[in-house]
Amino acid sequence: xxxxDRVLVVGGGPAGLEAARGIADLGTPxxxxxxxxxxGGTPWESYATLTPHLAPTRExxxxxxxxxxxxxxxxxxxxxxxxxxxxxxxxxxxxxxxDGTRVVEAAGAVVVATGFQHFDPGRETQMYGYYEYDDxxxxxxxxxxxxxxxxxxxSNGAPPRSVAFxxxxxxRDRRIGNQYCSKVCCGIASKQSIEVKHLVPDAKVFxxxxxxxxxxxxxxxxxxxxQEEHKVNYIRGIVTEVIKKGDQLLIKGEDxxxxxxxxxxxxxxxxxVGMEPSAGTLEMARIFQIPREPHGFLATVGExxxxxxxxxxxxxxxxxxxxxxxxxxxxxxxxxxxxxAVSLLRRLVxxxx
Amino acid sequence: MATxxxxxxxxxxxxxxxxETTKTFRxxxxxxxxxxxxxxxxxxxxxxxWIVQRVPEPYYEAPTKYGRMKKIPYxxxxxxxxxxxxxxxxxxxxxxxxxxxxxxxxxFDPRDQTSCTAWxxxxxxxxxxxxxxxxxxxxxxxxxxxGYFPLIHCGTSxxxxxxxxxxxxxxxxxxxxxxxxxxxLGRPFVMPEEIVHYSEWMYAVRDQLQERVVHDLxxxxxxxxxxxxxxxxxxxxxxxxxxxxxxxxxxxxxxVVQALGAQVADYSTWYDxxxxxxxxxxxxxxxxxxxxxxxxxxVMKEEANPDVVLTHDTGCVTSLDxxxxxxxxxxxxxxxxxxxxxxxxxxxxxxxxFRVTQLHWHSTDYRPLLAKMGIDAEQAWAExxxxxxxxxxxxxxxxxxxxxx
Amino acid sequence: xxxxxxxxxxxxxxxxxxxxxxxxxxDTYLYGCYECGICVAACPSARFYDFSPRKIxxxxxxxxxxxxxxxxxxxxxxxxxxxxxxxxxxxNNPGGLITIMREVAVNNGLRTTKEALAGYTRIxxxxxxxxxxxxxxxxxxxxxxxxxxxxxxxxxxxxxxxRALPPETMHTTALSWEVEERTMRELYAIWKWTxxxxxxxxxxxxxxxxxxxxxxxxxxxxxxA
Numbered sequence: 001x002x003x004x005d006r007v008l009v010v011g012g013g014p015a016g017l018e019a020a021r022g023i024a025d026l027g028t029p030x031x032x033x034x035x036x037x038x039x040g041g042t043p044w045e046s047y048a049t050l051t052p053h054l055a056p057t058r059e060x061x062x063x064x065x066x067x068x069x070x071x072x073x074x075x076x077x078x079x080x081x082x083x084x085x086x087x088x089x090x091x092x093x094x095x096x097x098x099d100g101t102r103v104v105e106a107a108g109a110v111v112v113a114t115g116f117q118h119f120d121p122g123r124e125t126q127m128y129g130y131y132e133y134d135d136x137x138x139x140x141x142x143x144x145x146x147x148x149x150x151x152x153x154x155s156n157g158a159p160p161r162s163v164a165f166x167x168x169x170x171x172r173d174r175r176i177g178n179q180y181c182s183k184v185c186c187g188i189a190s191k192q193s194i195e196v197k198h199l200v201p202d203a204k205v206f207x208x209x210x211x212x213x214x215x216x217x218x219x220x221x222x223x224x225x226x227q228e229e230h231k232v233n234y235i236r237g238i239v240t241e242v243i244k245k246g247d248q249l250l251i252k253g254e255d256x257x258x259x260x261x262x263x264x265x266x267x268x269x270x271x272x273v274g275m276e277p278s279a280g281t282l283e284m285a286r287i288f289q290i291p292r293e294p295h296g297f298l299a300t301v302g303e304x305x306x307x308x309x310x311x312x313x314x315x316x317x318x319x320x321x322x323x324x325x326x327x328x329x330x331x332x333x334x335x336x337x338x339x340x341a342v343s344l345l346r347r348l349v350x351x352x353x
Numbered sequence: 354m355a356t357x358x359x360x361x362x363x364x365x366x367x368x369x370x371x372x373e374t375t376k377t378f379r380x381x382x383x384x385x386x387x388x389x390x391x392x393x394x395x396x397x398x399x400x401x402x403w404i405v406q407r408v409p410e411p412y413y414e415a416p417t418k419y420g421r422m423k424k425i426p427y428x429x430x431x432x433x434x435x436x437x438x439x440x441x442x443x444x445x446x447x448x449x450x451x452x453x454x455x456x457x458x459x460x461f462d463p464r465d466q467t468s469c470t471a472w473x474x475x476x477x478x479x480x481x482x483x484x485x486x487x488x489x490x491x492x493x494x495x496x497x498x499x500g501y502f503p504l505i506h507c508g509t510s511x512x513x514x515x516x517x518x519x520x521x522x523x524x525x526x527x528x529x530x531x532x533x534x535x536x537x538l539g540r541p542f543v544m545p546e547e548i549v550h551y552s553e554w555m556y557a558v559r560d561q562l563q564e565r566v567v568h569d570l571x572x573x574x575x576x577x578x579x580x581x582x583x584x585x586x587x588x589x590x591x592x593x594x595x596x597x598x599x600x601x602x603x604x605x606x607x608x609v610v611q612a613l614g615a616q617v618a619d620y621s622t623w624y625d626x627x628x629x630x631x632x633x634x635x636x637x638x639x640x641x642x643x644x645x646x647x648x649x650x651x652v653m654k655e656e657a658n659p660d661v662v663l664t665h666d667t668g669c670v671t672s673l674d675x676x677x678x679x680x681x682x683x684x685x686x687x688x689x690x691x692x693x694x695x696x697x698x699x700x701x702x703x704x705x706x707f708r709v710t711q712l713h714w715h716s717t718d719y720r721p722l723l724a725k726m727g728i729d730a731e732q733a734w735a736e737x738x739x740x741x742x743x744x745x746x747x748x749x750x751x752x753x754x755x756x757x758x
Numbered sequence: 759x760x761x762x763x764x765x766x767x768x769x770x771x772x773x774x775x776x777x778x779x780x781x782x783x784x785d786t787y788l789y790g791c792y793e794c795g796i797c798v799a800a801c802p803s804a805r806f807y808d809f810s811p812r813k814i815x816x817x818x819x820x821x822x823x824x825x826x827x828x829x830x831x832x833x834x835x836x837x838x839x840x841x842x843x844x845x846x847x848x849x850n851n852p853g854g855l856i857t858i859m860r861e862v863a864v865n866n867g868l869r870t871t872k873e874a875l876a877g878y879t880r881i882x883x884x885x886x887x888x889x890x891x892x893x894x895x896x897x898x899x900x901x902x903x904x905x906x907x908x909x910x911x912x913x914x915x916x917x918x919x920x921r922a923l924p925p926e927t928m929h930t931t932a933l934s935w936e937v938e939e940r941t942m943r944e945l946y947a948i949w950k951w952t953x954x955x956x957x958x959x960x961x962x963x964x965x966x967x968x969x970x971x972x973x974x975x976x977x978x979x980x981x982x983a
Contacts, residue, residue, distance in 0.1 A: 122378030122601075123386075125588075125845055126796065127624060131378040131599040155373065174789065174849035177386040210794045237795035240845060244368065245621040245656070254795025259810065261799050434927070436891040439934035443894075443923050450925050462927050464938045467889030467945050475839035477875050478860030479882055479961060482783070484952035491944055512841075524782060534951055538944050538982065581840040588844070626802045626840035633838060636877040638904060640806050640838075648805070678906030711923065716908040737922070744921045751929060752922045 003090040003348040006031055007341045008107035010082055010284055013041020014327055015319025016113035017064045018334025019341075023111075024073040026342045031105055032068065033096060034078045035280060039065050042115055043327070048146035050327060051187045052221040054195065085110075085287050089314025090348040108348060109314045109341040110288060112298060113334065114280035116320035119170025119178070119273040127241040128166065128271055135160075135249055136242055138169075138273045139188050146192075151199040153268050155247075159200040160267035164251055165189040166239045167209040171274030171324075180295050182274030183324040186213045189272045190222040193232040206233045206266075208253055237262070242269050274324070281321040288315050297323040308337040316341055365658040367574055368619040370607055372599040379595065380420030387589045389421060393522045394544050402528065403542045406497045408549075413557035415592045418584075418603075423592065424547050425557040426504070428458035431496035432551075435507030436468040437667035444692075444711025445670065446506060448699040449551050451709050454758055455702060456561055461501040466492055469510035472668075476631035482520060486531045489517045494540035503545050504554055508666030511550040512582030515590055518548060550583060552605040552665035553592055555694060559612035567703040568726045570615035575697070576659040576689075577606045577617055578649065578673060580666030581626045606665045606694045613701050618657035622648050628676065629668035645676035650687045661722050662691040670715075677717045690719035706730060707737035708757045762828045771827040777862045778818065778826070784858060787851040791815045797843035797852050807836040811843045811852035818855060826859075831870040834859045867960035879965050882958065887972055889945045890934035894920060943980045946973035 005028065009020045012034035020030045036045070040061055043050060047057045068074055077098065084095035092107045118140050121130035130136045134154040137145075145151055153160050167189060171182040186209065193205045207226075212234065214223040226232040239253040248265040255262045277285075277297050285292050290310045293299040298317045301309050307329075308316045318333040319325055325333070398405040408424040417423050430453070438445040453460045470488050474480040496503045505511045521528045521544070532542045555562070584591035584603045594604035597611075607617050628644025630637065650673060653659055662673055674691035681687055696710040706712050706728055712719050713734075723730040740756075743749035763771075778784065797811040798804045804811070814833065817825040834856045843852040863871040875882075885891045899910040912919065920929050927935040949955045950973060959966040 120378070122380065123384060125386075125847070127601070129601065131376050131601055132372045132374065134374040134376075168794075168847070172792070173847040175386060175845070175847055210792050236793075237799075238847075240796040240799040241624055243621045243623070244373070244619070250621050252799050254798035254804075254812070256793050256795040256798075256812070259798075261801075261804055434935055436885075436893075436934040439928050440890065440892045440894050441897055443920075443925075443928055446928065447923060447925055462925060464927055464936045465941045466935075467937060467941060468885065468891050468934070470885055470889075470891065472891045473882060473885040475857070477878055477882060478857060478864050479875075479957050480954050481861060481952060481957070484948055484954040487948045487952060488945070491948065495941070520783070527782070534948060537951075538947060540944075581842060585841045585844055624800070624842070626838055626842060628802060628838070630803075630838035630840075632835065632874075632878065635881060636875075637835075638902075640803070640836075642904060643806060644802050648802070675902070675905040678908070679904040708922070709924070713919070714912060716906055740922050741915070741918055744918050750921070751926075752924050754924045757924050 003345065003352050004092070004106035004108040005029065005345060005349055006107050007109045007111060007345065008033065008092065008094055008105070009111045009113060011041065011113035011115055011280065011321070012039035012076070012078070013113060013115050013319060014043060014061070015115070015330045015334040016041070016111070017068050018331045019111045019113060019318050019338045020068050020074050021064060021071065022335050022338030023342055024071045026338065028073070028342050028345060030074045031107060032074055032076045033080050033082055034076070035081050037079050039068065039076065039078065046140050047143045049191065049195065051184065051191050052218055054191060082284065082287060089344065090352070092314065108345045109316065111316045111318055111337045111341055112281070112284045112288065112290070112321055113318045114284050114321045115278050116275035116281070116324070117278040119276055121169060121271050121273060123176060124169060125173070125175045126239070127243070128169065128269070129242045129244070130271060133242070133244055133249065135267065136269045136271065138271045139185065139192065140273070142192055142270050146195055146199070151196050160203055162204045162266045163196055163206070163268045163270065164239070164266045165193060165207040165270045165272055167207065167272045168238060169271040169273045170276070172210065178274065178276065178295070180324060181213060183213065184326045185272040185274055187218050187222050187326070189270070190214070190226045190232070192270065193226045194230050197230040197232070204233070206235055208235050208237060208239050210238055275320055277321065284321070288312055290315060290317070293323070295323065297321065308333055308340055314344060365656065367616055367657060370598050370611065370617050370619065377595070378600060380418070380593070380600065382420040385419035385421065385589065387419070390519060390522060390590070391546065394518065394546070397522065403532070403544050404497065406493070406502060406543050406545045408546050409502050415553060415556060416594060418589050418591055418593045421589070423553070423590065425549055425553050426502050427558065428453070428460060429501050430458070430460045430504035430554070431499055431501035432460060432462050433466060433492060433496070433503050433505045433510060434462070435510065435667045436472065437671060438506055442667065442670050442693070442714055444696050444709065444714060445667070448693065448695040448704065448710050449506060451699050451704055451757065452562070452695060454754060455565065456558060461499055463495060463499065465495040469507065469513055471509050471513035472631055474513070475509070476635070482527060483530050485513065486517045486521055486527060487534045489514050490531055490535050490542065491538065491540060493543045493545060494535060497541055497543040504549055504551055506551050508550065508580035508583040509668065511548060512586030514548050515587035518544065519587060548590070550605070550665070552583065552694065555609045555698065556592055556605045559609045562609065562698050562702065563612045563614070565702045566613055568701050568728065570613055570701055570726065573615040573661065573722070573725060574618050574657060574659045575610055575615050575661045575663050576620055576653040576657050577610065577623070578627055578662060578664040578669050579603050579606065579623065580664060580669050583666060606663055609694050609698065610663055613698055618659055620653045620656045622652045625649060627669040627672040629672040631668070634668065634672055641672050642676040642679050645672045646680040646685060646687050649673060650677060650680070650689060651685060653689065654686045659689055660725055661697065662689050663694045663697050664691070665694055674716050688717060690715065690717050690722050692719070700726060700728065705736070705757055706733045708740065708752055713737070761824060763824070763831065766827065768823070771823040774830065774862055774866060775821070775823040775826050777865070778858050781858045783854060787854040787858065788815060788818055789848050789850055791819050791848060791850065794847060797846055800842035800845055802838050802840060802842070803836045809833055809836045811837070814855055815850050815852050830859050830863050831868060834863065835874040864957055864961055872961060875961060879962055883965060883969065886949055886969055888933050889937050889942055893930070893932050893934055895931045943976050943982055946977055947982045949973065
């Protein structure tokens with residue numbers, strides 16, 4: 001059977017965009033499928049600014065998004081889902097569904113870039129009250145407010161006098177079943193703490209943490225910056241309970257450097273929710289029969305030197321579908337997946353010729 | 354008998370159990386982080402390891418923490434009594450039996466039952482895993498032999514038996530050892546299909562209770578203390594209801610009290626324990642007194658000013674009630690009657706406050722509550738005194754069910 | 759500052775530490791600790807004592823036999839066994855670790871354990887010989903002076919108030935409810951067969967001997983033992 005000289009990229013977030021652009025720039029046609037009605041993925045949809053420079057997401061991502069949308073070799077299909085796949089490397093017959101109509105498309109290789117979803121705090125085993133009080137929000141809720149250029153208490157629309165970030169919500173937790181660090185939440189919380197201080201200069205901001213994980217340059221770009229320039233208070237110890245008291249939220253934890261329980265009133269609590277494989281990622285695991293690694297994300301082979309090859313020949317993964325990733329790693333994986341997909345196709349085309 | 358409290362002042366606003374957000378969460382059993390132990394129990398039956406006693410039909414299905422359903426029997430229940438309830442708060446157990454009788458349910462009050470002995474186990478550690486499991490399995494065997502299904506009155510017994518179940522499922526050597534003991538006693542080796550607490554039964558029959566309420570509970574504000582050993586030990590197996598605190602806290606007691614028509618007020622130390630401490634209540638009581646009053650009763654008073662504190666476990670009633678006397682002597686802001694929701698439900702349904710709910714065993718003044726419920730405490734006490742006189746005079750052996758139904 | 763219990767030989771401390779970690783439950787009660795403090799924040803005893811479930815977990819994880827020994831003597835009896843600490847995100851059970859440490863302390867008859875349980879022997883006697891933990895007749899004014907005059911009220915009227923209870927099983931004063939003789943004997947058999955009675959010998963030999971006699975007499979012609 002002839003090799004289909006085209007790569008299917010599933011998912012139009014940062015990883016999928018970079019993969020699509022890379023593949024097309026190398027001269028191979030791309031079929032880019034995105035379930036939502038716009039490209040850009042989770043950052044585009046939910047994040048006002050990005051780590052580590054606090055640049056506006058939409059300005060920053062406009063370039064790659066435009067490059068993909070305008071590329072003659074990229075066939076972009078939004079509001080479209082992959083619902084079935086047959087065949088093997090070199091010739092996958094993939095069924096797509098759009099508006100209730102199904103079509104079958106051929107692709108020689110596949111890049112799965114279906115990403116993550118944020119942990120739902122309803123499953124948290126600590127008592128954080130996300131589903132009890134409006135003034136308990138997630139990092140994502142905070143970004144949505146910042147997209148609108150404000151940071152207020154949802155209960156009354158007033159700027160908060162005190163804000164507490166709680167780290168590791170849904171991450172590093174055997175009871176919940178997520179025994180991994182989500183990598184970016186420390187950086188995002190620190191980024192947001194700086195932004196809170198920009199928007200509400202008088203607010204007191206606290207970050208309750210187990211370990212601050214600010215790899216590489218994030219150390220002084222975000223952590224030191226928040227602590228030294230913006231006087232954000234980092235408190236070592238995790239909150240176990242959030243409860244309304246009067247019109248504020250009483251948070252209870254241990255200050256582990258002091259070795260004593262603490263109870264403090266806050267106006268607003270931000271839960272630093274971690275990453276879990278998205279519904280789309282789980283669906284692609286099923287459709288392309290990609291094994292899942294022990295944490296539930298898509299498995300790769302050849303770690304640590306090959307970050308994008310799955311155990312299924314011809315199927316590659318990029319971004320947070322393979323586990324928690326920062327944007328730097330996500331985009332790098334998009335490029336690596338593009339290179340591996342194209343080189344595989346060229347080999348197969350040469351063999352069949 | 355007890356000191357009086359001032360008339361409840363309602364300047365303190367009541368924060369109820371409705372959530373203050375439009376966000377909603379529906380648990381997905383597929384996301385449950387723990388195995389369903391009941392599956393493992395049934396699997397061990399298939400492997401011939403033990404007999405599983407089925408929940409008698411018809412039963413109620415209640416949602417638990419992760420969205421799994423739990424079978425709660427209505428009747429043919431074997432009442433695993435609580436040593437502390439029967440011993441020191443006898444109106445607690447009496448009310449549970451009374452409610453069963455009022456609803457017309459067939460139940461069994463066994464003499465072939467020991468305490469779970471977990472109070473001692475947690476207090477003094479003068480026991481061990483095998484002994485604790487053998488005590489549990491002996492009681493389960495006794496229930497099975499009667500054909501009635503265990504309904505556990507005590508929160509600690511309930512939590513501890515769930516721990517025992519977990520250990521017996523996962524520890525083959527322990528299971529073999531305990532089975533040997535039970536067989537040597539000439540008893541069958543039986544694990545119930547569900548381990549059920551009486552407060553879950555209360556939750557299951559709450560609408561039937563509501564139909565029989567005779568007093569207007571509208572003005573009554575209560576605070577609820579959820580018992581640690583009910584929902585912190587083996588936490589997946591406790592009832593959670595999306596209507597109660599958005600499904601984020603256990604719904605037993607609270608769901609029942611609201612169904613009865615009373616208000617449930619929130620307070621900021623609801624998650625804290627009562628201070629019982631097992632050994633503390635007996636030999637380190639300064640801790641129990643301090644914790645029960647400073648962290649629980651005073652916070653409730655300040656934030657909700659309740660007419661009554663309701664809970665569903667032995668130790669909690671004792672700690673929260675008895676600890677108030679000394680605090681009151683020191684002029685602290687305490688003085689709220691404490692009882693089980695079974696006693697409260699019985700009162701609401703017209704039970705006699707002394708013949709059935711036996712409030713004279715409680716310390717903190719309950720008379721203002723009775724007055725607010727429209728119950729004439731003086732008259733009732735006079736009636737009870739008549740019973741006492743008859744018993745003393747030998748003209749009546751015992752107070753009987755016939756006289757209280 | 760001199761270390762606590764410096765006079766106790768290192769081998770003895772190590773032996774007790776090993777008894778704790780060799781318990782069948784230990785491996786699922788302690789995985790590791792990253793010191794998040796959730797257990798301390800949820801702990802009632804941490805609010806009133808210099809007590810920390812986090813330090814219990816840490817000391818065991820670090821194999822710090824000196825500190826574990828110290829905790830086994832000075833800390834474990836402060837725990838309320840409420841198991842609020844079970845929310846540990848690492849899956850640890852600090853309250854359960856304390857249960858194990860207490861059992862080891864009892865089995866080895868530590869002096870501090872005898873002191874901690876000194877006021878407790880009547881309750882052990884009650885539970886082990888009657889099958890009900892607390893009985894109505896234990897409500898005595900001198901035992902609970904801080905509970906107010908209501909306790910005396912109950913004590914004064916105990917016999918008649920017990921008869922004024924509708925449930926037929928609850929007319930007892932020395933037991934919480936009527937327990938059949940066969941049931942009691944089966945309980946004695948369990949205490950003997952599981953080594954629970956032997957544990958008491960380490961704690962209080964006199965109590966052990968009294969209970970052994972009661973149990974042996976009851977079991978002798980029961981056909982169980």
